[in-house]
Amino acid sequence: MxxxxxxxxxxxxxxxALIYFQNSxxxxxxxxxxxxxxxxxxxxxxxxxxxxxxxxxxxxAKDLSAFAFPPAPEPVSGLEYIQSLAETREDDxxxxxxxxxxxxxLLLGMINAAIGWYSELCSDHTxxxxxxxxxxxxxxxxxxxxNDVLYGLMSDQDKLSELTRLVGRLRDAVGSGxxxxxxxxxxxxxxxxxxxxxxxxxxxxxxTAGTVGENAGYLANLYLQRCFHLMAEEYVxxxxxxxxxxxxxxxxx
Numbered sequence: 703m704x705x706x707x708x709x710x711x712x713x714x715x716x717x718x719a720l721i722y723f724q725n726s727x728x729x730x731x732x733x734x735x736x737x738x739x740x741x742x743x744x745x746x747x748x749x750x751x752x753x754x755x756x757x758x759x760x761x762x763a764k765d766l767s768a769f770a771f772p773p774a775p776e777p778v779s780g781l782e783y784i785q786s787l788a789e790t791r792e793d794d795x796x797x798x799x800x801x802x803x804x805x806x807x808l809l810l811g812m813i814n815a816a817i818g819w820y821s822e823l824c825s826d827h828t829x830x831x832x833x834x835x836x837x838x839x840x841x842x843x844x845x846x847x848x849n850d851v852l853y854g855l856m857s858d859q860d861k862l863s864e865l866t867r868l869v870g871r872l873r874d875a876v877g878s879g880x881x882x883x884x885x886x887x888x889x890x891x892x893x894x895x896x897x898x899x900x901x902x903x904x905x906x907x908x909x910t911a912g913t914v915g916e917n918a919g920y921l922a923n924l925y926l927q928r929c930f931h932l933m934a935e936e937y938v939x940x941x942x943x944x945x946x947x948x949x950x951x952x953x954x955x
């Protein structure tokens with residue numbers, strides 16, 4: 703039996719679908735059931751009273767990750783009803799072809815086949831999505847690791863040179879309104895900051911450099927100078943820069 707999507711797609715199934723059939727003896731009659739693929743597997747035996755276990759059978763007792771209800775398709779008022787219902791509930795709609803309603807066993811078998819087919823599509827889609835997210839997360843983690851390693855190998859002077867370059871790039875991104883580049887650059891500055899003493903106040907420097915304001919660029923440059931004076935232990939110059947920073951910040955930046 704060929705099943706085809708009329709709403710939704712095989713590449714990204716929603717996990718819940720209305721599947722309908724046409725009565726082979728009466729083309730005007732449509733029959734439908736509802737397919738559900740649970741995102742979490744269920745061991746039904748934990749919830750079913752012992753006296754009902756034999757009625758469920760081994761498969762039913764152990765797993766209820768995918769099912770259809772009603773178990774065999776039932777008559778519905780028409781295609782417009784199915785489409786409207788699916789749109790309201792954001793369901794997939796699947797057409798299963800023509801069937802004979804006289805053989806219940808055949809109907810049950812057809813629905814079981816539909817469950818297996820739809821369940822496999824959902825499983826493949828979920829696996830691909832999780833794999834893609836994992837690769838993205840791994841790539842991000844690898845990128846941070848590379849930067850951490852590089853910054854860890856740099857001399858103190860090289861770290862400050864890199865910090866100067868990044869601050870300049872952040873200011874350019876803020877000036878051009880490139881929020882994506884600004885966010886990315888700020889993250890790089892914070893990563894570099896982990897390899898500098900806390901006294902350098904790299905977070906404050908990044909916040910200032912990423913600000914749109916009349917004195918933001920000048921203030922960011924003062925914070926950058928402060929880092930160089932700290933590194934060189936030029937405390938007289940450091941005091942002068944800190945005084946200037948204090949005056950600007952007291953005026954409201």
